[in-house]
Each structure stands twice: as C-alpha cells, then as structure tokens.
Amino acid sequence: MKIRIFDLTRQYQILKDQLEPAVEAQMAGGSFIMGDAVHKFEESFAAYIGVKHAIALNSGTDALLISLRALGIGPGDEVITTPFTFFATVEPIVNVGATPVFADVNPDTYNIDPASIERKISSRTKAILPVHIFGQPAQMDEILRIAKQYGLKVIEDACQAVGSEFGGKKAGSLGDVGCFSFFPTKNLGAFGDGGMITTNDDRTETLCRAYLQHGMGQNGAKALSYLTGAPDELEGTAAPTGLYNPYKYFNYLVGYNSRLDALQELGDPLVALRLERVLLLDDLAVADLLLRHFLAEPGFDFAAPLVGNGLHLDLACETHFPATNRCLSVAYNRE
Numbered sequence: 001m002k003i004r005i006f007d008l009t010r011q012y013q014i015l016k017d018q019l020e021p022a023v024e025a026q027m028a029g030g031s032f033i034m035g036d037a038v039h040k041f042e043e044s045f046a047a048y049i050g051v052k053h054a055i056a057l058n059s060g061t062d063a064l065l066i067s068l069r070a071l072g073i074g075p076g077d078e079v080i081t082t083p084f085t086f087f088a089t090v091e092p093i094v095n096v097g098a099t100p101v102f103a104d105v106n107p108d109t110y111n112i113d114p115a116s117i118e119r120k121i122s123s124r125t126k127a128i129l130p131v132h133i134f135g136q137p138a139q140m141d142e143i144l145r146i147a148k149q150y151g152l153k154v155i156e157d158a159c160q161a162v163g164s165e166f167g168g169k170k171a172g173s174l175g176d177v178g179c180f181s182f183f184p185t186k187n188l189g190a191f192g193d194g195g196m197i198t199t200n201d202d203r204t205e206t207l208c209r210a211y212l213q214h215g216m217g218q219n220g221a222k223a224l225s226y227l228t229g230a231p232d233e234l235e236g237t238a239a240p241t242g243l244y245n246p247y248k249y250f251n252y253l254v255g256y257n258s259r260l261d262a263l264q265e266l267g268d269p270l271v272a273l274r275l276e277r278v279l280l281l282d283d284l285a286v287a288d289l290l291l292r293h294f295l296a297e298p299g300f301d302f303a304a305p306l307v308g309n310g311l312h313l314d315l316a317c318e319t320h321f322p323a324t325n326r327c328l329s330v331a332y333n334r335e
C-alpha cells in the first residue's frame with residue numbers, strides 16, 4: 001500500500017464547507033492583517049496550551065527570533081541547542097547576534113540530552129533552546145532543573161509539537177516561552193505561513209507584541225518603558241483624535257514586520273487539530289519502518305537536519321556529536 005507522508009488536500013476537503021464561507025466573509029470585510037479573527041485564535045490557543053498569553057505572528061522562525069529579542073539575548077550571549085533539528089531553530093540565534101552552542105542528543109528520542117547541555121554551560125550561556133523534535137517533547141523536567149540552577153532562560157521550539165504533552169502539560173507551556181509554526185505541513189497547518197509565541201509573563205508578551213509590529217504604538221511605548229525603566233509615556237493618557245496618533249503610529253523600538261494574515265485564522269483552527277492525531281515517535285521501531293517506507297518512495301525528499309547541511313561550516317562550530325550522528329544514520333539512511 002502506498003502511504004503518503006502527508007496529504008494537504010485531505011484536511012481541506014473535510015473542512016471545506018466551514019472554511020470557504022469564512023474566507024469569503026473575511027475578504028468581503030476587507031480586513032487582511034491581524035484583527036479580530038487573529039485575536040480570537042490567540043485566546044483559544046492560549047487556553048488550549050494552558051498559558052496566559054498567546055501572540056500570533058507570521059512564522060515559527062520569527063516566533064523564535066522575537067522571543068530571543070524579548071528575552072534580551074544578543075551579541076556576546078550563548079544559546080545551547082540541538083544539532084538534530086531544522087535549520088530555522090538556529091538561524092534566529094545567529095540573527096540576534098548570539099552564538100549557538102550545540103549539545104548532543106539522546107539516541108532514544110533524538111531530542112537534546114540534558115547531561116550534554118550541562119557540559120556546554122559557560123559564563124556566557126543565557127538560554128537553553130530545546131526542540132520537541134517530531135512532536136516528541138524533550139526531557140523538560142531536567143532541562144528546567146538545569147535552567148533554574150544556572151539562571152538560564154528556556155525557549156521551547158515547539159514548532160513540530162502543537163498538542164504534545166510532557167508530564168501532563170502542553171509543549172510550549174513549560175519554558176519561559178514556547179514557539180510554534182503553522183507551516184502547512186505542521187500538525188496544525190495554515191494556508192501559508194503562520195506562527196505563535198506562548199508565555200505566562202506579561203513583560204515578555206508586551207515585548208513580543210512590540211517587536212512583531214515595528215515597535216510601534218501602545219505596545220511599543222510599554223515595551224520601551226520595560227527596557228529602559230522610564231515611565232510609559234502613554235500610560236493613562238487619552239487616545240488622541242487628530243491625525244497624529246502615538247497610540248498607533250509612533251515607533252518606540254526597532255522591530256520587525258512579523259504580523260499574521262487574518263486569512264490564516266478563519267473558522268476555528270483548533271478544530272483542525274482535533275481532526276488530526278499528533279504523531280509522536282513513542283515507538284521508534286514503527287517510526288523507523290515508516291521512514292524506510294518513505295525513503296523508498298521515488299522523489300521522496302526529507303529535510304536534512306542541521307549537522308548535515310553546512311551551517312556548522314559557516315559557524316565553524318563543533319561537529320562531533322556521536323549520538324546525533326547515530327540518529328542520522330538510522331533516520332536518514334546515511335553513513
């Protein structure tokens with residue numbers, strides 16, 4: 001029997017009757033970026049993950065980038081992460097000017113190995129960035145213990161793990177921030193790019209909302225006040241009625257355009273998640289069988305993980321990760 005690794009048309013066919021009128025209504029309403037639909041989705045996503053704030057934005061990559069900025073990570077800092085991941089886990093670390101430091105993985109789960117993390121901690125380490133690879137959560141109890149002991153932030157790359165749980169809590173609710181991707185092939189896929197940041201911290205939420213929208217308006221003013229300790233100059237003032245509106249247009253920080261298109265959030269996206277089972281690699285033997293099946297498919301293309309794709313050449317970083325290389329040879333049939 002031919003098994004397709006994913007079929008993007010299947011879910012669309014199931015949800016078509018719900019989605020098409022919602023898309024038409026949104027287009028007729030003329031609201032295309034952020035807005036009420038996005039806000040409603042943020043609320044239901046926060047409740048689903050079990051966190052105070054969910055901040056929607058354009059991609060998982062920018063979720064990571066903006067989380068790092070909001071946590072104050074930049075030049076001179078080191079972030080410990082896994083070499084067994086997609087390229088986009090590490091790009092944001094480099095793009096904020098910090099240095100990625102790779103720990104090896106646990107060969108049973110393909111996830112970052114807490115013992116290896118501990119060996120990589122230096123005086124410059126500011127954060128640990130575990131990836132819940134293939135939807136299987138990393139060893140979060142140990143990672144959180146290490147983070148607490150050394151005073152480090154934890155940024156969960158939950159881009160592949162919407163709906164996964166560790167110790168009864170959802171991935172993305174355990175660290176300081178969780179980062180999600182709604183890239184169409186993810187387990188909660190949009191009709192294009194999309195992402196989400198989750199956090200319980202009000203300060204982090206304000207900073208993320210400011211950075212994702214050019215550091216402008218009320219969130220920008222509040223974020224600047226958090227960063228500088230100066231009073232929030234818009235606090236308690238009445239919104240102006242004239243053309244110049246510092247509540248909206250004044251830019252308080254240099255940020256990004258990482259807003260989410262409203263069309264990505266129509267209907268109830270979490271319904272889609274309930275229709276799909278989150279695939280966890282609980283049984284590596286089954287996973288191995290599936291991988292071999294897909295690898296035998298003509299034209300099958302599986303994204304190379306980080307250690308195999310040259311980033312380490314650019315960064316001139318360590319490449320000796322015995323467990324990672326063992327996982328690579330199993331999962332990707334490579335020597």
Ligand SMILES: Cc1ncc(COP(=O)(O)O)c(C=O)c1O
Nearest residue numbers: 059060061086088089159181183
């Ligand atoms: C582990 C991991 N991190 C980050 C990303 C980046 O997400 P996006 O494609 O939404 O930018 C992805 C997915 O592509 C991913 O699988």
